[in-house]
Amino acid sequence: MTSDPNHVWVPFDRLKTFIGSALTAAGLPQTDAMQVADLMAQADLQGSDGHGVIRLAPYIRRIRAGGMNTRPNIGLVVDHQAFGIVDGDNGMGHLVVSHAVKIAIEKARQYGVAWVGTRHSNHAGPASLYARMPLEHGMIGLYFAVGNANHMPPWGGMDMLLSTNPIAAAIPAANEPDIVLDMATTMAAYGKVKAKAKRGEMMPEGWMIDREGKPLLDPKRSDEGFLLPIGGHKGYGLALIVGLLAGTLNGAAMGKDVIDFNQDHVSTTNTGQAILVIDLNATGMADTFKQSVDRLEQDIRNSTRLPNCERIWLPGEQSHLRRQTYAEQGIPLPTALLSELEQLARDLGIASLA
């Protein structure tokens, strides 16, 4: 594996330290920088490589352009028993959502269930990171977010009013890996389209359509078309509901108010997210529940496979294995990305990653 000339294996801690140094150099207080760095490196550790260190340069570009607040006053602005809204004061999304999840966990411990939304937040990386946070407290996490660029029209339309608005859910097991779902409500995330273009591959039918409503297969033409929702009108409905719950409900951007953060580095994105936490202790049967999850996982894993299917996976199981492997062997970073990070290190005057 280490003989692969296109990748360099970087230990988690080294990656985290590098990201933290970069964000500190960009103006974040060191504690905040290290908290974001930990989450970004965790994204890479679990293989969510579209949401990890690859985002460092864009984040810093936004900070330098004045589009993100390095010294935010993040706080609970709506606090009604089990319900709350956190205003992120345009700070980095990782800090804002972590704060919201922390409050939701405390509230769930008290009320059995809690819902906390965010506004004036920003892109926060992979949804699963936040859905998973309640797990270590013996709690279930559900996470909803408004994406940071609209790539999907309503079903039947061609004005891009919706994003890939993701859903994540994390369910604690006893001895089996926890079940963790993390999915965009579109057939493909936009990052996967860009990856296909980079590799010179065609997209399968069903990912995108063009302005005639015909299948769009060439990812290099992706700006001529739109992402398709999962299950047609169903995924459109899901993306809309997620946007209403994670955005509109908190006074955050949704629909035509969503900023394309790849094009516009200055305007406040007013990103919204929401976390739901359920404390298993509230059910009075936490252990029974976790054992049932184990049994269900075993039933599914050991069930009869279709011809050509090598293994039946549980949601989150592949990320789980990746975390273990990468923790031992290091995280594979493409050499092209590494060169970009070396350039960034020189710009910021920090130590090199490699």
Next chain:
Amino acid sequence: MTSDPNHVWVPFDRLKTFIGSALTAAGLPQTDAMQVADLMAQADLQGSDGHGVIRLAPYIRRIRAGGMNTRPNIGLVVDHQAFGIVDGDNGMGHLVVSHAVKIAIEKARQYGVAWVGTRHSNHAGPASLYARMPLEHGMIGLYFAVGNANHMPPWGGMDMLLSTNPIAAAIPAANEPDIVLDMATTMAAYGKVKAKAKRGEMMPEGWMIDREGKPLLDPKRSDEGFLLPIGGHKGYGLALIVGLLAGTLNGAAMGKDVIDFNQDHVSTTNTGQAILVIDLNATGMADTFKQSVDRLEQDIRNSTRLPNCERIWLPGEQSHLRRQTYAEQGIPLPTALLSELEQLARDLGIASLA
């Protein structure tokens, strides 16, 4: 319309009275019978005709076989602040879920958000009915249910361990129709497959596969294959999460414990459902929210359409229009169904519907 020889238009109230009489004759207390009748007739009124009066004969068959309790002791068995679990004592699902939603609304008024699950419940009709109940209280409803027969294997497998586990969500608007999503996590609900078979039509590719993993297009061969989830592995993950939240979490059936209620009329189904309610008053900006929902609906409805698209719909808008039309003109019931209901009326010794 009334010249269509295959349908008879029946007023809502007459349908409701008929269902209520039938259920009373089958042994339910009259108040319970009328509550179920109202919900079943409402299902037909909004066009959810697979979940309305068409289910009356199967329900009564189950009651007569001893598979459903006509005098259940429905009550809250777990009560932890904003979280609760209702045990339905094997009563009709409509009664059990209505009770759970009522409690969730009360809890949400107090705590801002509430989550109430059910166990020992039964099939309760269309998910949207229950998600919509909080609307008139200025609240958001989200509903999850475990289906009453497994028709879907895990992704890559062929043991049917999952049902079409639906998700419903209802979001209040100000002057526009409320947004109401009601979707199975499979590409098609099983009822749609049966309807295709009845009409002698083929299914589109993507609804089902056979035991070789190949597309199954003939709905008459549906017992040789499986329903496919929306978005491939994504819908599999969603169905699993819904089942864990609506079933396992409440001590209700999930996975291989799910009874096929079309085949087995005697065993307790131990059906599970869950409702999440958010009180808009907790946000301190209920009116602003509802106005934002209106604006979003207008933006979507008025957005540019693809060629051949006549209208862009909001989720729930077609049901909303159908409720208005059917309330005026009556609910169209197929004459074949009407004959079955006449037979049922004679069996039960109640007045005829027609």
